[in-house]
Amino acid sequence: MLQRNTVVDKCNARFQQIFGDYNINANGKIIVSHFGEFSQDLVNSLSTGIEDTMLESGDKKGVVKRMFSILVEGLQNIRIHGERDEDNNQISFLIVLQTEDEYKVTFGNLVKSENTYKIIERIDTLNQMDPDQVKELYMEVLSNGIMSNKGGAGLGFITMALKAKSKINYESQEVSDALTFFSVNIVLERSKKGEE
Numbered sequence: 001m002l003q004r005n006t007v008v009d010k011c012n013a014r015f016q017q018i019f020g021d022y023n024i025n026a027n028g029k030i031i032v033s034h035f036g037e038f039s040q041d042l043v044n045s046l047s048t049g050i051e052d053t054m055l056e057s058g059d060k061k062g063v064v065k066r067m068f069s070i071l072v073e074g075l076q077n078i079r080i081h082g083e084r085d086e087d088n089n090q091i092s093f094l095i096v097l098q099t100e101d102e103y104k105v106t107f108g109n110l111v112k113s114e115n116t117y118k119i120i121e122r123i124d125t126l127n128q129m130d131p132d133q134v135k136e137l138y139m140e141v142l143s144n145g146i147m148s149n150k151g152g153a154g155l156g157f158i159t160m161a162l163k164a165k166s167k168i169n170y171e172s173q174e175v176s177d178a179l180t181f182f183s184v185n186i187v188l189e190r191s192k193k194g195e196e
Contacts, residue, residue, distance in 0.1 A: 007085040010175040011035075011108070014183065015093045018106055028099030035093040043075040050096060057098065059190055066163040067103060067188055071096075073163075074107040074184070077156045082109035083179060091181070102190055108183035116172050116180045123157055123184070127167045134161050157184075164188050 015035045022030055031053050032046060047068060054064045071094075078092045085091060092109035111119060126134060138158050161168055169185040 005085065005087055005089070007110070007175045007179060008087075008089060008091055010173070011091045011093075011110070011181045014173060014181055015095075015108065018108075018183070019095060022095060022097045022104070028097050030095060031098050032094060032096040035091075037090045038075055038079050038092060038094070040079070043072070043079065046075070046094065047071050053098075054103075063188065063190055067105075069163045070105055070160050070186055070188065073156045073159045074105065074186075078107060078109045081111075083112055085110060085176070085179065093183075100190075103188045104185060105188065106183055106185045108181060110175070110179050111172075111182045113174060113178055113180045116182065119182060120170065120172070123168050123170055126157055126161045129161075131162075131165055134158065138162050160184075160186055 012035060019030070019033055022028075032050055034042070034046065038046075050071060051064055051068055054067060059067075075094065078090075078094075082090050082092050090110070093107070095104075095106045097104040097106075126137075129137065138155070141155055141158060157168060164186045166187050166189075170183065171185075172180050172182045175181045
C-alpha cells in the first residue's frame, strides 16, 4: 500500500483554508490561485496574466508595476529558496485576491524548520521600519549586498515591503521534523494618492 505524503496533505490543507477564507470573508474575487510547483514559464505566464487583469480592471500603471515586483520577488523566492519534501516535491502556492480597494497576495512554501526563526526575525525587523527606512535599507543592500549561494542578496522581503508600502504578515506551521510551511501575506492598495 502506498504511504500518503502527509507534508503535501498538511500544506494543501493550509492552502485550502486560506482559499476558503478569501472566498467567504472577502468582498472581492480570487484572480489567481495555484498550488504545486512553479516553473519559470508558469511564473512568467502568471505575472503577465495578473498584469493584464489589473490593467483591464483600470488599475494605474504604478500599482501594476509594484504588483509585478512583488510577484516576481515572491515567486522567484519560492523557486530558488523553497525546500523540497521527502518525495522531492517543491510544495508551494500563490493566491491573489482583488477587492475594490486592494490586492491581497499570499505566497506559501516549505522552509527548513531551523531557518524559520531567521526568516521571522528578518520580516519583524522590516515591519518595524517606516517606508523611508525600508527604502534606505533597500538601497544599502542593493549597493553592498553579499550574494547568497543561491543568488540572492536578501532583497526579496525588502523589495516586497518597499513595493507594497505595508507590513508583511506571515504564518508558519511545522509539517514534519525538518520542514515548516511558511506563508506570507502582502496587501497592496489599488490607488495611492499622486500615483501614476
